[in-house]
Amino acid sequence: MVQAISCGECSWPVPPELWNQPGARCPGCRQKIDITVFPAVERTRAGTLPQALAAESEASCFYHPGSRAAVPCDECGRFLCGLCDIEVDRKHYCPTCFQAGLASNRLENVETRRTMYDTVALALATFPVILISPAIVGAPAALFVVFRRWRAPLSILPRTRIRFYLAALFALAELVGIGFLLFGIAWTVRSGRQAGPP
């Protein structure tokens, strides 16, 4: 059964005659519509069903003792039936190892979100400077993030560590500046005391 394809403007279902026809118009909203259809539209994909054990001597699934084992888990070696097998990058995982891999960020190809600690560090190093005094907190916090998360995986997309370097540089410069400021204040107060009352 071919799936219906709808217009992006009015959600009206577009008949197959208009598929792969450049310059066609949606029958609903009359807007120009270009529908590029691929062979997957004709395919129906169903999940694999587990097979029942034919004999007592056959290996069974760890999670379903009545189902025949199809493949072992590449992490823990447990036997898995077709229902329990999770295939990622041509490797087979049981549900437990898959969950553990997700939690520990080892399965990059199924990760759905990542925190950009380099941007966090850079923001901590730069935004507080606008109000000057919060830099006393922001600069050490930025340095902490840089050192704590230096080895944390960045984006799965091409990205350099330049933000980490800039954050560390700015934070150090701010700390040096704050140090000079405090030293200047202390020196002024001290020299004022030594001079004594006029």
Add this chain to the structure above:
Amino acid sequence: MTGQSIYRRLTGRKRTLLGYSQLWLAPDHLLLLKSTRFVEQYQRFALADIQAIVVTERPDRTVAQIAAAGAAILWTLLALAVPSTFVKWFFLSSGGIAIAAAIADILRGPRCHCLLQTAVSRERLAPVSRIRTARVLLAELGPAIEAVQGRMEALPVETPAPPQATAPPPEVPQPPGYLPEILFILFLIDAALVLADLRFPRNQIGSALPTTFFAEIVLVIVALVRRAGRDSRRVIYGVMAATLLCLGWDTMNLGRSFFALLMETARRPPPSRQMMTWDPLAHGEAVFAAAWRITAGVIGLVAAYLTRTA
């Protein structure tokens, strides 16, 4: 990290207030990145699962784009009418940015919606918002998908189309907007401004009139263009069309008095220029401007109320 990535950039960043989205292509899947700058979220679409890419052109905006460019040019020209250098530069710089934005919007071409359909999802691809970008995307993504799935040789003609797809869709009744009511209220406010300027000329209330008159013109044009057969309140739009003539007359009077002010300013020696005041409309013109606005505003508001309650 850069050298090891399997991803190739497909589109530029579609920026929003709090982040951006972007499309990347891997050997076996398409990646939709949604970023808030601090957190990236990934949606993957296996090339083998993509059933269709639907690109729908959005309604034409030429009138709005031309109006925006015109407004930006008028805003920039205000630099010629002010004596202060700082204010001149303010109008020039802000107007220049507005003109550049309007031109860039026109040059980027028509807008579109792009949908990616799989067997279990229908995802809008926000980074593809222009027809030109959609063509580039299809030129790169189409061959990649076909390399995985093969070519679509023939359409599945044996599959019956959804029965309702061939029939024209039923009209969806849309409630009329409140733009006409806003315009008629603006007429009444402007009438009050004109009368106040007539009564208290030293307060220079009239200097706001060019702005409010321009707002009236824009609102009338937008209301008349947007109507496009969708709003059946003919009396209201008849009143609006008639007010266009009166607006033209007022604009001409305003322009004439403003030009006279400029000439007078140029003629006078510098010390006395600061003492000059501007009377945008003469007595008779002001009375006419206030009178037609009150008439149009009252008639329009009463007609709008009656048609809404009917």
